[in-house]
Amino acid sequence: MDNIDQTILSELQKNSKISMKDLAEIVHLSSPAVIERVRKLEDNHTIEGYHASVSLQKLDRNIMALILFESKDCKALASFCHNHPDVLECYRVAGEISYIAKVATHSVESLEIFIDEAMEYGSPSTNIVLSSHVKKVISSYTDEI
Template identity: 35%
Template sequence: MDNINRKIIAALQQNARISYAELGKLVHLSAPAVAERIRKLESAGVISGYSLKVDLDQLGYPIVALVQCKVFRTKEREFKAHMLACKSVIECHNVTGEQAFLVKLAVQSMKQLDNILESFLDFSDTNTMMILSTPVDRAVPQTFYD
């Protein structure tokens, strides 16, 4: 991974819709050279896709919570299926420690959150934390660009 690829990735992180010509100006390469580097990064699996960032509050989902789930021993398969089926789940991570899963939910009301948490009780004990703000939101550690 050379510095040019790092700069390309940094620019794509900030604006995935940036043109090859604009990227080329940033890294001092031609647009076709940038396109080829991006194609190679995609082929190697370094770039696995492009996504859209949205403001959940603006979309009508003002409540975002993290839920630690201690899944009951024989219920993990059912729990995972429930997470996939639950439309308010936007992330679900299998993590180390006593609380084996960390789930991120976005909901429209506290009543909706309460109902969802109640549905988790068939599979796990839960501990819920409300997200008040997100002062840091990075996809790649800052040290990658140094």
């Protein structure tokens, strides 16, 4: 992956709806060359998809929580989280806890219902998100750290 591919990825993360013509101008290549590079990035799964960023507040999901689980049954908890409409993300982690679920729900009451239902699969520890100060896209790709 060269600097042009890195710039293409950075620009697509900022605006996945950018025209190939505008992207070509940014990276100083022809539109067909940029289209071919984007296709290769899609084919090798560097680009996994294109998504809309949706306002949770507009969907009346004003309560965000990170719930840490000491799981009794990892597969059952993962399945529960996968199928629950309030779970945005669920991570299997190493350490004292086994899972972290990111939940966006309508109310404290619906959060309580989620926690009650999840207790069958493990011991939860709930952390309500007050605000978010960092939300990034990857803007620099490098082999060096």
